[in-house]
Amino acid sequence: MKPDLWFPVLTVALLWSAAIRSGGDELPAARIAPVSGSAPVIDGHLDEPCWKTAVALTRFVISQKEGPHREARFRTEAYLLRDARVFYIGARCFEPMETASSSDWFEVFVADRELFSYYHFWVHASGETGQDGSPGIFPFGSDLLWHAATSRQADHWQVEIAIPFFVFSPEHLSDDVWRFNLCRQKRSAPLENSQWSNTGGYFHVPAKFGVLSGMAGIDFSPPPDASTSVKLPKPGQRRFPDYLLLDRSYYTSEEVARLRLTVNEQTRARIAANAVWEVSVEDSSGGSVSRSAVPVSSASRYELSLPLRALPVGTYLVRSRLVSRGEVLCRHQQKLQKLPPRPNEVKIDRFSRLLLVNGRHFVPLITEVMFSGRKLSGGDTPDNALEVVARESGFSSLMLWGASPYTRQEVQEAGKTGMKVIISPPGIAQAFRQGGHEAVMRRFVEMCEECRDETNLLAWFIADEGNLFADEVQFAQRFAVLKETDPYHPIFRNESGWQAGYGGPGGLDTTEIYCGGYGGWRLIEAINVDAVPRGVPALALQAWFGPPEMPRYPTPDEATSWVYQILIHGACGACVWGAHAGKPPVPTLWAAVKKLRTEIDTLTPAFAAEEIPGAFSSNPSVHLTLRRVGSTYVLICVNVSGHRQEATLTLPRGVQPRGTVRTLFEQGTERPSDGTVATSFAPLERRVYVW
Structure with a gap:
């Protein structure tokens, strides 16, 4: 490990006289320093000589909606450098070792001077990274083409970040002045969110970002290999591993289960004459229930049916082997779960990766809005806003977000209009502050037991953008307990972007729908790499209705095109969210959503059918x-x-x-x-x- 050099830093004098005003508040301003000598090595240690001349941002304030700015309790020192091609950010995030958490966040926000669009980059203390921002903002799609590293010290953790300028779109950033912010989330108790420029309790507010000058003379051109290295393959060219799928996430009244083995080109080339696909079903004690042996040729897919009528309720293990000339070419296993029938069953069709609501395929158009009871949070909105959204918006499903209070009554009121609901129990942050992970677990179980029999329940929403309120082991325990409490509805979380092979904090095994934001077809293709071999639905999240990510409402054509592109590329539905920011609904957009919902309902049988290659x-x-x-x-x-x-x-x-x-x-x-x-x-x- 290299020594950690403590050095005097060039502390920035906040340029209040040159700052922009936002809502009566003066925004902090800084001028970036050029790299002096060699650029830093991105290894998580701020020990290179160039950091000595970096501009330092040391005044971080508590993120809060109202009241005077309060200095953060947990100190953050951030440092900024640039050369012609790369933006460098370093930081020391101070906190006692006994409260340190690997899920703490350090976040970088960039916007253009006119606030046309913005970028968001984040790093966990563990070193995990991600990105999002305005819709479709990254010219190279969802690939992470920047680098970060972290390290743990005695009383703080360090982060180094290098963002090449070619990941930005030069159309709106070719100016000396950018809007900029740094934010930190301390996720272990005592919790604290702090920022360089206070955006009012919610980080994604470009109008309240600070001012960063010295950004002229940037080279936005990518290296020669960038445009080719990040191209996503066409759907027919994706290379998946061999995989085994059952056609349902669980079974109740079905008489057969369909089992499908898909093999890749490498395995197909090794299949010889007289090869056999062997399948066995075992009960929970390891006893044999059935065995099958199916001759195979050189096809890429094989299917067989497993009878279920005489199979008792329970959990079974399906084992699969593809054997050629005595050699096992691939080996898999799947869990088969048979449950007693219930009035409201939401299953996953593993083959089409769509939801099945009481036996019918369902492609949800979901709106996630922040409610305080039946009133939308923030701004001048009607007291019966929940009913207005449910009856007039055109969306088929409503996500009740856990950050806002609501009761079972709101769930039932939405159901009166035929609207499905996705529930995240309210009061999670408060429960975590009062009793940690165990209190959060109890809150989820209470809400689950209260609402699991509601006829319009579609799914459970368990975590938002890495905010697990637990470490990953505890989170896995929570997922298992909730699944045991209600095995009839899928449980999922959303991610800010998507990390291949991981998804985000919590991993791939603690969510039954892979939900990423914010993007279009490229996002879905990135999710598909993980989702297709597992038979998991892919869901795209987008910002509508006036939240800071999209300061204007999307046009009807923009909304329609976005939904169609993600469904064409394999999404199971579309999810949009916003707090309305005090703005009234847009009748033309809601009319477009109503029309869009009718079209998607008409096309659902087509999206449930298998894609025909060659077009x-x-x-x-x-x-x-x-x-x-x-x-x-x-x-x-x-x-x-x-x-x-x-x-x-x-x-x-x-x-x-x-x-x-x-x-x-x-x-x-x-x-x-x-x-x-x-x-x-x-x-x-x-x-x-x-x-």
């Missing part, structure tokens, strides 16, 4: 998927760009129409030529062909 678009901005429902083919397309696009849509042989194709929702027609449709798409237009 493609000549234009990378026009995305599509081809499905078959009964004898009808459905081609779902969307233009993901804000410009008109010309595209030739090519259909695979064997499914090409003989005459015209019909556009489903506009009732128009087009005539393909030699299996192709040459057409034009308006900006953000969605179009569905059927024949």
Whole structure:
């Protein structure tokens, strides 16, 4: 370990005279220092000589909505440097060792001077990293192309971050002045959120970011390999491991379970004549229930049915081996759970990765809004706002967020309109302050026991963006207890972005829906790498309705295009959230959501069907998927760009129409030529062909 050099720092004098005002408050300002000598090595130790000349930000204040600024109890020292190509941030986060937590956060926020868009980068004390920000803001998608490292010292932890400027879009940042903020979340008791510039209790408020100057002369060009190294493969080119799936997350009244083994190209190449797929089912004591042996060839997928009618309620282990010439090519196991039937069952179709509500596929359009009882939090909103959202917004599902108080009555009121609910028990932060992890566990179990029989319950929401209120071992215990308390509804958490192979704090095994934000089709493709082999639904989270991430409401076309693009790429639904920021609803947008909900309900059988390979678009901005429902083919397309696009849509042989194709929702027609449709798409237009 390198020695930790303590050095005098160039403390920034806050430039109050040059600062921007926001809501009557003067914002802190700083001018960044250039790198002197060699750039820092990103290893989590602030011991390089260049840090001695860095600008230091040492005045962090408590994050709070009202009252005078109060200096943070737990000190943070942050340091800023840059050269022409990289932005360097270092920090010391002080706290006693006995209260240190690996889930503490250090966060970097960047916005342009006009607040057109913003970026968010975060690092846990454990070294885990992530990013999000305004919708679609990262030019290279969800890949993390910046670096960070952390280290633990006697009375603090250190973080070093290097963000190459090519990860930013130069369109709005080619200016000497940026808006900027640094934030810290201390997640162990005593909890404390602190910031360089106080944004009022919620970090994602670009209008209240501080002012950072000295940012002129940046080289935004990527290195030669950046544009190729981060390209996502086309769906048909993704390389997955061999995997085994049951068709349901659990079973009740089904008479058979379908089992599917999918093998990759490497395994297929090793399959010889007389190869066998061996499957056994064992009860909880290890006793044999059934055995099967299926001859295999060189196909990529094999299926068989397991009878369930005579199988008693219980949990079983399904073991699978693919054997060729005495060699086991792949080995898997899956848990099969059979439960007594209940009036409200929400299962996961592992093959389509969609939700099944009482046996019917369901693609939810979810709105997560912050309520205080039946009133929306913040601003001049009506007292019956919950009823207004449930009846008029067009969304099919409502996420009741745990940061705001509500009761079982609100759950039932939403159900009167036919709206499904996703519940996160209120009062979690307070419970954690009073009794730690055990108190949080009790609060979840109480709410679970109270509402698990509600007919409109869709799922449980267990954690928000890494805020587990527990370490990962405790969180896994909480997940298991909740699953035992209510095995009939999925449990999930959301992530700010997505980390391949991990998801986020808590890992991949403590969430039954992989939910990431904030992004479009690239986000879903990133989630799919982990979700497809596990048969887990993918859900995209986006900010609407006036929260700080999107200071304006999305247009109806933007909303529609975003939902279609994520569903085309395999999402199980769409989730949007916001506190309304005191703004009234937008009738035109809610009308668009109502129309969108009708369309998605109509297309749900198509999204539940298996994708037919071979259809493609000549234009990378026009995305599509081809499905078959009964004898009808459905081609779902969307233009993901804000410009008109010309595209030739090519259909695979064997499914090409003989005459015209019909556009489903506009009732128009087009005539393909030699299996192709040459057409034009308006900006953000969605179009569905059927024949």
